[in-house]
Amino acid sequence: MKTQVAIIGAGPSGLLLSQLLNRAGISTIVLERQSREYVLSRIRAGVLEWGSVELLRKAGVGARMDAEGHPHDGFHLAYNNQEFRVDVHKHTGKRMMVYGQTEVTRDLYEAQDEIGATIIHGVENVKLHDLQSTPRVTYELDGKTQEVQCDFIAGCDGFHGVSRPSIPDDIRTEYEKVYPFGWLGVLSDTPPCADELIYANHRRGFALASMRSATRSRYYIQVPLTDKVENWSDDAFWDELKRRLPAEHAKTLITGPSIEKSIAPLRSFVCEPMQHGKLFLCGDAAHIVPPTGAKGLNLAMSDVYYLSNGLIAHYDDGNSNLLSAYSETALDRIWKAIRFSWSMTTLLHRFPDQTDFDQHVQESELLYTAQSKAAQTSIAENYVGLPYSR
Template sequence: MRTQVGIIGAGPSGLLLGQLLHTYGIEAVILERKNPDYVLSRIRAGVLEQGMVDLLDEAGVGRRLHQEALVHDGFEIAFSGRRHRIDLKHSTGGRTVTVYGQTEVTRDLMEARKAAGLTTIYEAADITLHDFDGERPRVRYFKDGVSQELACDFITGCDGFHGVARQSAPANALQTYERVYPFGWLGVLSDTPPVSPELIYVNHDRGFALCSMRSAHRSRYYVQCPLSDDVGEWSDDRFWDELKQRLGPETAGHLVTGASIEKSIAPLRSFVAEPMRFGRLFLAGDAAHIVPPTGAKGLNLAASDVYYLSRALREFYDEGSKSGIDAYSANALRRVWKAERFSWWMTSILHRFPDSDAFTQRIQTAELDYLVSSKAATTSLAENYVGLPY
């Protein structure tokens, strides 16, 4: 099989890149090692920056989002027993964020790709990448036990942190940076109305909590927990009781509880791999970087990678220019590191660390107090939260 761009991974970044390339008249084949149901079963975040919403519109998949998504003008930070609203729209000159689950983004992209008759090969096993240091890259894989090969001009690895793309990069050319946090997020999804119309980030002596939502009738809640915890030890009742303690009596009084429909513990990590290009192999999304979920930058960073890469490839095919391709890694990484900084900072001021002493906790409270009382600090938070420009 022959195509112009081979994309490894049918998550939202791979699908979005494929759809954008299709609108530019560039052929792309997507290879995914799992089946479609498995891809759609991944429960992930869903706070979208305006830049990502614009890309989904450009890709022609924004109709359902605009019908069903929740547009948020702000969010709240709670600490020392009080809630403080961050007015995103006022602080950023009218910019907002959109709440729309990653599963729904993936579904919309899958359906658009299918409707356009584009090729996605699911359950592609033992994928290996070859000759991307030259001009004729190849991807080999097994489908239904039969060896197959995809010849292409470029390969894009959108296959996540554990995928084959980054593992295929030359070890002596790859530099990684990592910070692993000593706690996780216990998350519960429930068919209950959200406790608040906007997200609430909570700093509490017992640990961080987050009140989020997927729709007006489906909520997503998180509490900080030790990495050693077993999710099976957390009954629904235990989770709700812990969340109520961290929310405080006034907010907890409005909390509607119910049976969980999904429950999991996610570790927190900051990770960056540099560079994001190796000859004709590009990394995008989680294959190149991970952020802790505080601040909701993971999916949005993948979208910004896709923005830079899609335009670089269009420039190559339309104009014969390699300037965009040559600049891809540097352009993407500038934005990646700013988002990494913001996510690290949000994590640092909102969580309880095992080695935190009384001094550290006082500093945390002082920073939060300054944050909500200073126009400059609030503006900086809001600008980063709604998303820095591409």
């Protein structure tokens, strides 16, 4: 098979890139290891930056998001049984959209079906070849070896995919920070305990109250990395969450059976460069952030923004300047998001070696933020998403 851009991975970044390119008249083939049903079963983030909202609209997949999503103008920070609100809209003129990643992926699949895009599921043993000249991708499907010849390859296949290791070791540099705790998350068909997200710093550990819709909630508590999901009953989770949330919200918390429960370790990770020859990395293939601050999916979308613009300029005008600058441009925004996620994680979590002095410094920082317009503006600008470089 031949195509202009081969895309490895049918997660939201791969599907969004395919959607934008196809709408610009650029052919793609998307290769995905898992089934479509498996991809749609993944439970992931649900807070979209305004830049991501606008990009989805540009891709022609914003109708259901606009009808069913929940625009948010701010969020709450809590500590010592008190809280304050960061008014993102007041400080930036922008807002966020609460709309689950699963729904974004579903919308993208349906849009790809409508335009007849080629998505091949169940591929195995994917390998990338000739990245410096005429790239090609080989894979196995139903026991037979297949090949895709292409002009460019987009690696949207996540942290454990084949794309990043295809950049030679002597060229690739990886930066990583592993945090000494994880998030135990529960999804439940219960009304959220608040209209906006609540990030809580508590001496027992961090907690987050979030939502997917008016009837579906997503909650998290910080747990040691040694904890196991099976050791946390629903009742134990709800009891611990109530201890960490401000009393006002703990009293109104509506509990119910979990429909999904998992523990996610936290890490910061960046790969440099994000391009090698005619291979370009997007999303988790190139970077991972702690979920504190909701940057993971949004960073993947900003990668797609830069890469799609570069590819469209290359094919429309023969101008490859944006493609050549892709890694540098994307990494500038990525490292700023890495910094923000790190700062929020450091501010809100209880670390194993943390002293009472450290806890007082955290609480003092939160108090300062509550009283400082400048501090709130800085957080709001980063939370709603820094502007894309043009």
